[in-house]
Amino acid sequence: MTHAGTQSRPQHRSWWRENQQKLTPYIFLIPGVIFFLVYVIIPIFESFWLSGFDWDGLGEKEWIGFSNYQELFDDDAFYTSLKNNVIWLVLYMLAVPAGLGIAIFLNQKVRGIRAYKSLFFFPFVISQVVVGLIFAWFYAPNFGLFYKLIEWATGSGIAVLADPDLVTYGIIAAGLWPQIAYCMILYLTGLNAVDPEQIEAARLDAAKGFKMLWYVILPQLRPATFMAVVVTVIGALRSFDLVSIMTDGGPFGSSRVLSFYMYEQALSEYGYRMGYGAAIAVVLFLIMMVFISGFIWKMVDDERKGL
Amino acid sequence: MFPRPIEQQSRAVQIGYQIALPLALILWLLPLIGVAITSVKPASDLAAGNYFGLPSALAFSNYGDVFTNSPIGQYIWNSFKVTIPTVIGTLILSCLTGFALGIYRFRGNIWIFFMFVAGNFVPFQILMVPVRDMTVNLGLYNTTTGLVLFHVAFQTGFCTLFMRNFIRALPKELIEAARVEGVSEFQIFWYVVLPLMKPAIAALAVLIFTFIWNDYFWATVLTTSKETQPVTAGLYSLNGQWIAQWQLVSAGAIIAALPPVAMFFLMQRHFIAGLTLGAVK
Numbered sequence: 001m002t003h004a005g006t007q008s009r010p011q012h013r014s015w016w017r018e019n020q021q022k023l024t025p026y027i028f029l030i031p032g033v034i035f036f037l038v039y040v041i042i043p044i045f046e047s048f049w050l051s052g053f054d055w056d057g058l059g060e061k062e063w064i065g066f067s068n069y070q071e072l073f074d075d076d077a078f079y080t081s082l083k084n085n086v087i088w089l090v091l092y093m094l095a096v097p098a099g100l101g102i103a104i105f106l107n108q109k110v111r112g113i114r115a116y117k118s119l120f121f122f123p124f125v126i127s128q129v130v131v132g133l134i135f136a137w138f139y140a141p142n143f144g145l146f147y148k149l150i151e152w153a154t155g156s157g158i159a160v161l162a163d164p165d166l167v168t169y170g171i172i173a174a175g176l177w178p179q180i181a182y183c184m185i186l187y188l189t190g191l192n193a194v195d196p197e198q199i200e201a202a203r204l205d206a207a208k209g210f211k212m213l214w215y216v217i218l219p220q221l222r223p224a225t226f227m228a229v230v231v232t233v234i235g236a237l238r239s240f241d242l243v244s245i246m247t248d249g250g251p252f253g254s255s256r257v258l259s260f261y262m263y264e265q266a267l268s269e270y271g272y273r274m275g276y277g278a279a280i281a282v283v284l285f286l287i288m289m290v291f292i293s294g295f296i297w298k299m300v301d302d303e304r305k306g307l
Numbered sequence: 308m309f310p311r312p313i314e315q316q317s318r319a320v321q322i323g324y325q326i327a328l329p330l331a332l333i334l335w336l337l338p339l340i341g342v343a344i345t346s347v348k349p350a351s352d353l354a355a356g357n358y359f360g361l362p363s364a365l366a367f368s369n370y371g372d373v374f375t376n377s378p379i380g381q382y383i384w385n386s387f388k389v390t391i392p393t394v395i396g397t398l399i400l401s402c403l404t405g406f407a408l409g410i411y412r413f414r415g416n417i418w419i420f421f422m423f424v425a426g427n428f429v430p431f432q433i434l435m436v437p438v439r440d441m442t443v444n445l446g447l448y449n450t451t452t453g454l455v456l457f458h459v460a461f462q463t464g465f466c467t468l469f470m471r472n473f474i475r476a477l478p479k480e481l482i483e484a485a486r487v488e489g490v491s492e493f494q495i496f497w498y499v500v501l502p503l504m505k506p507a508i509a510a511l512a513v514l515i516f517t518f519i520w521n522d523y524f525w526a527t528v529l530t531t532s533k534e535t536q537p538v539t540a541g542l543y544s545l546n547g548q549w550i551a552q553w554q555l556v557s558a559g560a561i562i563a564a565l566p567p568v569a570m571f572f573l574m575q576r577h578f579i580a581g582l583t584l585g586a587v588k
Contacts, residue, residue, distance in 0.1 A: 017491075020491060020492045021411070021492060022413070024407070024411065024492040024493070024496075025407035025408070025410070025411040025413055025416075026407070026413075028403040028404065028406055028407035028496075029403070029404055029407045029408075029419065031400055031403060032400040032401065032403055032404035032423075032463050032467060033404070033419065033422075035400060035456075035459060035460040035463055036422070036423060036426060036460055036463055036464060038441075038460065039434070039438060039441075039456070039457055039460030039461060040426040040429070040434060040460060040461060040464065041422065041426055042437070043433070043434040043437035043438055043441075044426075044429060044433055044434065046436075046437035047433045047434070047436060047437055050436055050437065057436075057439075057440065104309070104310055105331070107308070107309065107310065108310075108312065108313045108324070109308075109312060109313075109314075110313060110324070110325065110328075113328075116328055116332060118571075118572070118575060119332055119336065120332065120335060121579075122336065122339070122568075123336075123339070125517060125564075125567050125568055125571040126521070126564040126567065126568065127520070127521035127523065127539050127563060127564060127567070128521065128523060129521070129523050129539045129542050129543065129560075129563070130542070130560045130561075130563055130564045133342075133542065133546060133556055133557075133560045134338045134339060134341075134342045134560065135338060137338070137341065137342055137345065137553055137556070137557065138338045138341065140553075143356070143358040145337070145338070145341050145358075148358075177338075182582075185579060185582060185583060186582075186583055189579070189583035191308075191309060194308075194309055196308060199308065199309055208311075212309065213309070216309075217309050224583075227583075230428075234428060234430075237430050238430050238431065238432070240432070240523075240524050241523040241524065241539075244523070244527070244543070245523070245542075245543055245546070258432075259430065259432040259524075262432055262435070263432070263435065263524075263527075263528070266435065266436055267439075267528070274436050274440075277435070277436055278433075278436045281430075281432050281433040281435065281436070282433065284430050284432060284433065285429065285430060285433045288428070288429065288430045292425060292428045292429070295428065296421060296424065296425055296428075299421075299424065300417075300421065303417065
């Protein structure tokens with residue numbers, strides 16, 4: 001009896017020993033992959049499927065095909081949100097050159113510069129909810145700092161967040177504040193790694209100022225620029241917090257963006273419209289796909305070269 | 308170094324730079340400074356129209372008022388209850404996935420890797436309806452557990468990317484040598500690779516802490532009551548209650564911002580190392 005027992009154990013062991021290099025990665029991947037599939041990958045497809053239903057989130061789902069999308073194309077609020085998303089995307093890009101500018105300004109070795117760098121980076125660390133409150137105070141009619149400044153300069157103040165034509169720009173300005181800080185830190189790291197010999201060589205060729213930046217520095221900063229563009233595009237399309245906290249989409253829905261409108265429709269106080277919300281999310285996803293596929297394409301490419 | 312080091316410039320430029328630095332900083336942080344000053348102003352100052360001048364007295368009592376008149380203490384506790392388990396859970400999962408994807412060559416490696424990367428880029432709003440529905444069905448709606456589970460899953464995408472790239476850069480010879488010695492794969496993970504991952508773990512811990520603490524969207528989607536809501540969602544409702552009491556709003560905002568700010572200043576090097584991964588080749 002004992003004989004058989006001792007024999008089967010080493011056999012089992014050697015099977016494991018032979019195959020452990022093949023099996024270990026799968027064992028290690030299982031928990032992470034399951035979590036990610038259940039909470040991220042599968043819900044993406046579920047949203048596509050749900051966008052074909054009329055559903056209040058509780059009762060029976062009713063299949064209505066593409067009706068949600070048809071409704072969407074006649075919905076003025078949808079177009080307002082879409083237009084605002086485009087404005088966000090375009091203006092948010094200013095964070096990239098602005099971040100580069102501040103990074104160049106701060107890339108020195110004087111006393112205390114480290115503290116300056118971290119304080120400039122500060123806005124990125126605080127929550128967007130807090131940023132939103134700070135700027136709401138900044139813009140507040142009659143006593144906000146910004147309102148007073150405009151009043152002092154032009155004679156009459158502007159209530160930015162109550163003006164349907166200006167409100168989106170006001171919120172974007174608030175969003176740019178942390179985003180510029182983020183781009184700045186990416187560029188500071190990039191500038192640190194710029195090859196000093198190339199700069200010296202270019203200096204000997206009498207390159208300086210803007211020419212130096214354009215032809216010598218920026219090509220070397222390409223990884224930083226790539227990262228800065230990626231995070232800025234994602235930030236612009238995900239914008240929700242600031243709109244919610246500063247205006248709740250108002251006045252008259254003029255500051256809505258797609259993500260906010262989706263939330264409003266899916267979980268609104270007038271009854272949940274999950275299917276319609278999912279349809280808006282799908283549109284947002286498709287816009288993002290245009291960018292994501294570009295990013296992923298570049299990453300796959302880099303990865304292939306690296307392997 | 309670009310731009311040309313300031314020490315090589317004329318004296319005038321150097322002095323100009325030294326003056327420009329603090330001015331630029333004050334301008335940059337102006338909204339924040341304004342809010343910080345407002346948070347220590349007595350309510351009477353604001354009523355009397357003293358919005359910008361120095362406070363007539365330092366009213367630190369605003370901070371006390373925020374704690375006694377609102378559930379902000381509870382909100383902050385909830386934030387910790389969401390943030391800390393998320394950090395731990397995400398780190399465990401991503402150490403495992405990062406090890407698997409970083410060390411082994413097997414079929415599907417790159418595709419699993421890109422699943423994590425791509426999932427990490429999606430506008431997470433598209434997940435809202437299904438994730439909310441699933442959380443309701445699991446009986447976890449309006450609980451911190453429900454929020455933690457989602458955060459762990461979503462952050463695993465970014466962390467896997469980070470860990471995998473970090474492990475890739477480790478010297479392969481170490482692992483080969485261990486294998487020759489007959490060390491099992493699990494032991495390689497535990498005794499060889501994991502100790503070398505400490506910097507990556509530290510960087511991710513601070514980053515995830517900040518991201519999750521500052522999350523607002525999922526907090527509003529998955530929690531509703533003051534017993535479960537984190538401080539970001541809590542501030543939204545307090546802001547509605549405190550209309551025009553800017554000294555309270557400001558104090559509340561500053562309290563909510565403190566933990567990630569403290570984390571950042573304590574662990575700055577790790578924080579920036581994590582954030583700028585990929586900014587240099």
